Amino acid sequence: MAEALIELKGVSKAFGKNVVLDAVDLTIYRGEALAIIGPSGTGKSTILRIIAGLTAPDSGEIYVQGQQRRGLIEDAQDPIGIGMVFQQAALFDSLTVDQNIGFLLYEHSRLSRRRIRELVVKRLEMVGLADVSDRYPSELSGGMRKRVSFARAIMSNPDNPRDTPEVLLYDEPTAGLDPVASTVIEDLVRQLQCVEGGCGTYVMVTHQQSTIHRTADRVVFLYQGKVQWEDSVQAIDTTDNPLIRQFFSGNVNGPLQVTG
Structure with a gap:
C-alpha cells in the first residue's frame, strides 16, 4: 500500500464570512x-497554500509523513521538503x-557561488533551458x-538533503x-516526476x-468547501456524477452554481 506523505484531517478555512474549506479530508x-x-x-x-505551510487552517490537522505540523512552515521544518510552483x-x-x-542557496547556504551556479545549470538543463541563466524574467x-x-x-541543497522537495x-x-x-x-511535469533530481509526487490545481x-492519475473535485468526488482520471469519462458531467461539458444548467 502506498505511503501517505501528507494528510489533511477536517481542515477548514474561511475568509471573513466566506467558507472556502469545510472539514476537508485529503x-x-x-x-x-x-x-x-x-x-x-x-x-x-488555498488548499495548496495550506499543504505548503504558507497559510494556516482555522481548524483541523495536517500531518506530513506522519508528523503533525503545528503552525506554518517558518515555525518548524517539515520532515520532507515541499516545493511550490505559483500560478x-x-x-x-x-x-x-x-x-x-x-x-x-545564495542567501542561506555556505556553498560557493560557483557550486550554486553549477546546480542552477543542472536544473535548467532538466527543464530544457540550459542557456538562459544570465537573462532576466522580462x-x-x-x-x-x-x-x-x-x-x-x-x-x-546537497549540504542539507531535507531541503530537497519530495512533493x-x-x-x-x-x-x-x-x-x-x-x-x-x-x-515537463510528467518528466520531472520520473527523472533523478526531479520530484516523484505532485499535486496540481488546474x-x-x-x-x-495528461498529468493526473487521481482527481479530487472540490466544490462548496468539500471534496464532492474523487477517482482515477480515467473515471472522468464514465462517471454519472452530475457535478463532474457539468464541469467538463461546460453546461450552464446543472447542480454547479454559475457565479460569473
Whole structure:
C-alpha cells in the first residue's frame, strides 16, 4: 500500500464570512500525481497554500509523513521538503534566472557561488533551458518563465538533503499559455516526476482538460468547501456524477452554481 506523505484531517478555512474549506479530508500518497479541480473560488489554491505551510487552517490537522505540523512552515521544518510552483511564476524581476533559481542557496547556504551556479545549470538543463541563466524574467516568454519556476521549485541543497522537495505543488501551471506551450509544460511535469533530481509526487490545481488528462492519475473535485468526488482520471469519462458531467461539458444548467 502506498505511503501517505501528507494528510489533511477536517481542515477548514474561511475568509471573513466566506467558507472556502469545510472539514476537508485529503491524503496525498508517495509517487502519485493528484489533480485538484473544481469551479473558480472553491478553495483550490488555498488548499495548496495550506499543504505548503504558507497559510494556516482555522481548524483541523495536517500531518506530513506522519508528523503533525503545528503552525506554518517558518515555525518548524517539515520532515520532507515541499516545493511550490505559483500560478504567475513569481520570479524576482530584478534578478537574473540564475539568481532566481539559486536564491535560497545564495542567501542561506555556505556553498560557493560557483557550486550554486553549477546546480542552477543542472536544473535548467532538466527543464530544457540550459542557456538562459544570465537573462532576466522580462526577456523570457510566459512558458519559459513557467519552466524557470519549475527549476527553482526542484532546487536542492546537497549540504542539507531535507531541503530537497519530495512533493511539488503546481498552481495552474498552464494558465494563460497557448495549446502548444501548455503541452510542453504538461510533458515537463510528467518528466520531472520520473527523472533523478526531479520530484516523484505532485499535486496540481488546474482547470484545463488537457492538463488534467495528461498529468493526473487521481482527481479530487472540490466544490462548496468539500471534496464532492474523487477517482482515477480515467473515471472522468464514465462517471454519472452530475457535478463532474457539468464541469467538463461546460453546461450552464446543472447542480454547479454559475457565479460569473
